Amino acid sequence: xxxxxxxxxxxxxxxxxxxxxxxxxxxxxxxxxxxxxxxxxxxxxxxxxxxxxxxxxxxxxxxxxxxxxxxxxxxxxxxxxxxxxxxxxxxxxxxxxxxxxxxxxxxxxxxxxxxxxxxxxxxxxxxxxxxxxxxxxxxxxxxxxxxxxxxxxxxxxxxxxxxxxxxxxxxxxxxxxxxxxxx
Amino acid sequence: xxxxxxxxxxxxxxxxxxxxxxxxxxxxxxxxxxxxxxxxxxxxxxxxxxxxxxxxxxxxxxxxxxxxxxxxxxxxxxxxxxxxxxxxxxxxxxxxxxxxxxxxxxxxxxxxxxxxxxxxxxxxxxxxxxxxxxxxxxxxxxxxxxxxxxxxxxxxxxxxxxxxxxxxxxxxxxxxxxxxxxxxxxxxxxxxxxxxxxxxxxxxxxxxxxxxxxxxxxxxxxxxxxxxxxxxxxxxxxxxxxxxxxxxxxxxxxxxxxxxxxxxxxxxxxxxxxxxxxxxxxxxxxxxxxxxxxxxxxxxxxxxxxxxxxxxxxxxxxxxxxxxxxxxxxxxxxxxxxxxxxxxxxxxxxxxxxxxxxxxxxxxxxxxxxxxxxxxxxxxxxxxxxxxxxxxxxxxxxxxxxxxxxxxxxxxxxxxxxxxxxxxxxxxxxxxxxxxxxxxxxxxxxxxxxxxxxxxxxxxxxxxxxxxxxxxxxxxxxxxxxxxxxxxxxxxxxxxxxxxxxxxxxxxxxxxxxxxxxxxxxxxxxxxxxxxxxxxxxxxxxxxxxxxxxxxxxxxxxxxxxxxxxxxxxxxxxxxxxxxxxxxxxxxxxxxxxxxxxxxxxxxxxxxxxxxxxxxxxxxxxxxxxxxxxxxxxxxxxxxxxxxxxxxxxxxxxxxxxxxxxxxxxxxxxxxxxxxxxxxxxxxxxxxxxxxxxxxxxxxxxxxxxxxxxxxxxxxxxxxxxxxxxxxxxxxxxxxxxxxxxxxxxxxxxxxxxxxxxxxxxxxxxxxxxxxxxxxxxxxxxxxxxx
Numbered sequence: 001x002x003x004x005x006x007x008x009x010x011x012x013x014x015x016x017x018x019x020x021x022x023x024x025x026x027x028x029x030x031x032x033x034x035x036x037x038x039x040x041x042x043x044x045x046x047x048x049x050x051x052x053x054x055x056x057x058x059x060x061x062x063x064x065x066x067x068x069x070x071x072x073x074x075x076x077x078x079x080x081x082x083x084x085x086x087x088x089x090x091x092x093x094x095x096x097x098x099x100x101x102x103x104x105x106x107x108x109x110x111x112x113x114x115x116x117x118x119x120x121x122x123x124x125x126x127x128x129x130x131x132x133x134x135x136x137x138x139x140x141x142x143x144x145x146x147x148x149x150x151x152x153x154x155x156x157x158x159x160x161x162x163x164x165x166x167x168x169x170x171x172x173x174x175x176x177x178x179x180x181x182x183x
Numbered sequence: 184x185x186x187x188x189x190x191x192x193x194x195x196x197x198x199x200x201x202x203x204x205x206x207x208x209x210x211x212x213x214x215x216x217x218x219x220x221x222x223x224x225x226x227x228x229x230x231x232x233x234x235x236x237x238x239x240x241x242x243x244x245x246x247x248x249x250x251x252x253x254x255x256x257x258x259x260x261x262x263x264x265x266x267x268x269x270x271x272x273x274x275x276x277x278x279x280x281x282x283x284x285x286x287x288x289x290x291x292x293x294x295x296x297x298x299x300x301x302x303x304x305x306x307x308x309x310x311x312x313x314x315x316x317x318x319x320x321x322x323x324x325x326x327x328x329x330x331x332x333x334x335x336x337x338x339x340x341x342x343x344x345x346x347x348x349x350x351x352x353x354x355x356x357x358x359x360x361x362x363x364x365x366x367x368x369x370x371x372x373x374x375x376x377x378x379x380x381x382x383x384x385x386x387x388x389x390x391x392x393x394x395x396x397x398x399x400x401x402x403x404x405x406x407x408x409x410x411x412x413x414x415x416x417x418x419x420x421x422x423x424x425x426x427x428x429x430x431x432x433x434x435x436x437x438x439x440x441x442x443x444x445x446x447x448x449x450x451x452x453x454x455x456x457x458x459x460x461x462x463x464x465x466x467x468x469x470x471x472x473x474x475x476x477x478x479x480x481x482x483x484x485x486x487x488x489x490x491x492x493x494x495x496x497x498x499x500x501x502x503x504x505x506x507x508x509x510x511x512x513x514x515x516x517x518x519x520x521x522x523x524x525x526x527x528x529x530x531x532x533x534x535x536x537x538x539x540x541x542x543x544x545x546x547x548x549x550x551x552x553x554x555x556x557x558x559x560x561x562x563x564x565x566x567x568x569x570x571x572x573x574x575x576x577x578x579x580x581x582x583x584x585x586x587x588x589x590x591x592x593x594x595x596x597x598x599x600x601x602x603x604x605x606x607x608x609x610x611x612x613x614x615x616x617x618x619x620x621x622x623x624x625x626x627x628x629x630x631x632x633x634x635x636x637x638x639x640x641x642x643x644x645x646x647x648x649x650x651x652x653x654x655x656x657x658x659x660x661x662x663x664x665x666x667x668x669x670x671x672x673x674x675x676x677x678x679x680x681x682x683x684x685x686x687x688x689x690x691x692x693x694x695x696x697x698x699x700x701x702x703x704x705x706x707x708x709x710x711x712x713x714x715x716x717x718x719x720x721x722x723x724x725x726x727x728x729x730x731x732x733x734x735x736x737x738x739x740x741x742x743x744x745x746x747x748x749x750x751x752x753x754x755x756x757x758x759x760x761x762x763x764x765x766x767x768x769x770x771x772x773x774x775x776x777x778x779x780x781x782x783x784x785x786x787x788x789x790x791x792x793x794x795x796x797x798x799x800x801x802x803x804x805x806x807x808x809x810x811x812x813x814x815x816x817x818x819x820x821x822x823x824x825x826x827x828x829x830x831x832x833x834x835x836x837x838x839x840x841x842x843x844x845x846x847x848x849x850x851x852x853x854x855x856x857x858x859x860x861x862x863x864x865x866x867x868x869x870x871x872x873x874x875x876x877x878x879x880x881x882x883x884x885x886x887x888x889x890x891x892x893x894x895x896x897x898x899x900x901x902x903x904x905x906x907x908x909x910x911x912x913x914x915x916x917x918x919x920x921x922x923x924x925x926x927x928x929x930x931x932x933x934x935x936x937x938x939x940x941x942x943x944x945x946x947x948x949x950x951x952x953x954x955x956x957x958x959x960x961x962x963x964x965x966x967x968x969x970x
Contacts, residue, residue: 025760025764025783029761029764030764030768030783033761033764033765033767033768034768036765036768037765037768037769037772040769040772041772072758072761073761073764073765076758077765149777150780150781166772168772168773168775169772171775172772172775172777172780
């Protein structure tokens with residue numbers, strides 16, 4: 001009996017020890033995890049959801065850099081009791097019900113017309129290291145690697161979209177306003 | 184009752200008396216066998232007698248000598264030699280010498296020292312064992328210190344399935360992902376790390392030639408194996424290629440490497456330029472010494488020279504191993520500060536000389552230690568050695584040294600074609616500064632396309648890749664000037680660009696993934712900090728344990744074992760690590776902890792991809808349009824250098840071609856291809872058979888921002904010149920309309936109407952004059968012309 005208990009405790013010890021292992025993530029795994037966490041620090045107007053459990057819709061505009069990663073990181077999780085749905089768009093007109101729009105690989109004129117199309121809609125636009133994204137009216141832009149801050153935020157654009165961004169998130173980012181555009 | 188006891192004693196008396204008789208008989212037999220040198224039998228009778236009545240010192244001495252002379256039983260002689268010292272009628276000096284030797288073997292170094300000291304105190308001047316005993320005295324003193332130092336490291340045999348092999352030798356690749364070992368019966372095996380542990384080894388096959396060859400080393404990437412084998416009475420060195428699990432192309436080393444004396448083992452420096460080998464050829468400092476020889480070309484070696492008395496002693500030196508950084512030299516010696524048999528020693532490079540060798544305490548035993556192999560970062564060491572007191576059974580042991588030798592390992596794969604598959608290629612590497620060619624070793628394995636290179640920190644290199652069916656490509660390699668170990672995974676992909684079944688160009692893609700082990704370790708601890716608690720899991724486990732205890736259910740324990748295994752499936756593990764990642768980011772944002780986020784950023788895999796498209800010139804020979812680079816002795820014609828270090832790339836792609844192509848002069852264009860389209864009389868409609876070609880040309884232009892197109896319209900000689908001028912323009916415009924789409928900028932399109940000016944060339948050949956010539960070209964950018 002006593003031996004048995006010792007035996008079992010040994011197993012428990014081994015069980016808990018199987019964890020330390022080198023971990024490294026790819027760029028888009030980390031970005032997906034950021035996007036997931038944005039929902040915890042940003043509030044959407046209640047009108048943008050059908051009810052209190054209707055899901056977040058993540059739109060991916062243009063080329064999809066995530067592959068299967070996005071399903072694994074956000075597809076299986078819930079935030080604020082809401083599930084997630086991923087949609088893929090290639091033209092502005094396709095975007096209807098969407099909460100976060102991830103934009104990658106886009107040229108300046110395309111970006112301008114996309115932002116115009118989304119104006120005043122409660123959609124969080126997230127740029128993937130896009131040059132002058134926030135200056136053009138985008139809300140959050142991931143900055144290139146080795147930048148001092150991981151992302152930049154245009155809070156005025158967020159307010160126009162009726163999104164409220166937590167001060168914590170703002171503290172971690174570079175703040176950019178649309179007024180900075182100089183002609 | 185008492186009567187009963189008495190009866191029993193009476194009954195046993197004759198037996199006792201008879202056993203007394205037997206002892207005498209056994210002793211006599213023992214003595215007879217001993218003097219006949221039939222030691223096995225002598226041992227049998229002496230031990231039999233000893234079990235009844237302890238032997239007297241003289242008989243004990245005979246038994247001790249018998250044991251000393253039988254294989255594997257010498258250690259049993261110790262108590263009998265001790266007893267033999269109780270009489271003056273035995274040779275005390277010889278007994279002290281043997282007791283010293285035996286106590287050394289059982290790690291009782293103090294007792295061994297006692298006996299050797301006594302021997303030396305009583306030895307006469309001419310005594311022939313003085314040198315031996317003095318050396319052994321030194322060895323025992325060394326051994327005492329070494330055994331103490333050994334405690335600092337935790338060395339362990341590699342676990343099952345490797346623990347079942349009785350090995351002779353083991354070698355690791357420079358990345359520690361593969362080991363190759365040989366068992367006592369000369370069979371070779373290979374085992375790879377998967378999911379963090381060595382897998383069931385696979386047997387290697389060779390054809391003839393290597394029946395009883397000893398594996399003495401492997402190249403850093405395990406594509407070449409080194410052996411020694413007895414040939415014509417002496418040991419020589421061989422190399423062989425390992426392709427998959429087959430050993431091929433065994434050949435003896437040429438030149439001064441093999442002599443009519445014995446050559447035992449070897450190591451080759453990571454750049455392939457220098458070999459160190461051991462040999463007992465005459466002219467050394469001791470019987471067997473280590474020699475150095477430089478490589479002149481692939482199969483040509485220079486002159487062998489002794490590496491000198493810092494390493495070589497009057498004793499034996501063997502088994503050289505040069506660590507991948509080239510800074511640490513390991514070898515086996517029976518000299519230096521030795522603890523018995525061969526020991527492994529380490530010497531560090533200081534300038535051009537080697538430091539005084541130190542005993543590698545953690546590895547050495549009192550037996551022969553000849554096996555040592557270490558990874559590039561210095562962390563992982565494998566060796567084959569017996570357990571203490573069990574010299575017959577060797578196992579593979581490993582130790583983690585937590586070192587961080589600054590080195591960069593590049594692990595690459597070269598693939599070509601569609602679908603991508605491994606390709607035979609030739610890789611040359613040059614030092615960018617000195618233009619010196621790095622010798623040997625870099626060629627990728629034709630079956631897997633894999634190659635491995637090792638570089639010291641802070642130098643840049645140029646790699647020339649020549650793959651079958653592709654032009655040579657120059658790729659820049661930037662090795663960071665780091666102070667710790669660094670890994671770079673590289674994939675080179677080659678594609679051909681075809682248009683209407685013609686090869687018109689090729690595309691090369693280079694993907695570099697840096698794996699910064701140092702930074703990863705830093706942020707690893709960070710992730711550990713944010714790990715979600717496993718309380719729920721514990722609750723379940725504890726409940727289960729309780730149930731098991733209550734029911735004493737042995738199947739339950741297996742269930743726990745299964746539970747323990749359960750989280751190890753890759754998907755679960757991945758989900759779990761994603762949990763950590765998501766939690767880490769949430770916690771860091773909640774605490775506005777920018778340091779953690781910055782660390783996470785650093786830890787993210789850097790994945791850089793560069794690609795380059797190159798079009799062949801249709802009117803020049805390759806060496807006329809390829810870049811020429813002269814390195815020491817070699818002239819190379821290659822495609823322009825592919826710069827893989829993005830920070831150094833000044834001009835953004837695309838904007839480079841934002842100019843009017845009409846302004847280009849003829850010598851500033853490289854013609855990639857021609858295409859001619861013919862028209863019916865007075866017709867501007869393009870024939871259907873050309874439409875596919877034109878759509879392919881449109882795609883080509885769309886996919887390659889650098890290419891320009893000339894459209895030349897012609898008409899035949901009939902009709903007025905003015906009308907023909909218009910007709911040729913309308914034909915060219917028709918082609919232009921097909922090619923022009925909103926996807927191709929007009930600055931790249933040049934239209935010319937030639938009317939009937941082509942008259943002289945095609946006089947009378949009317950059908951050949953009614954046409955549009957399409958020329959696809961690539962502008963030669965100014966910087967290229969300057970070169």
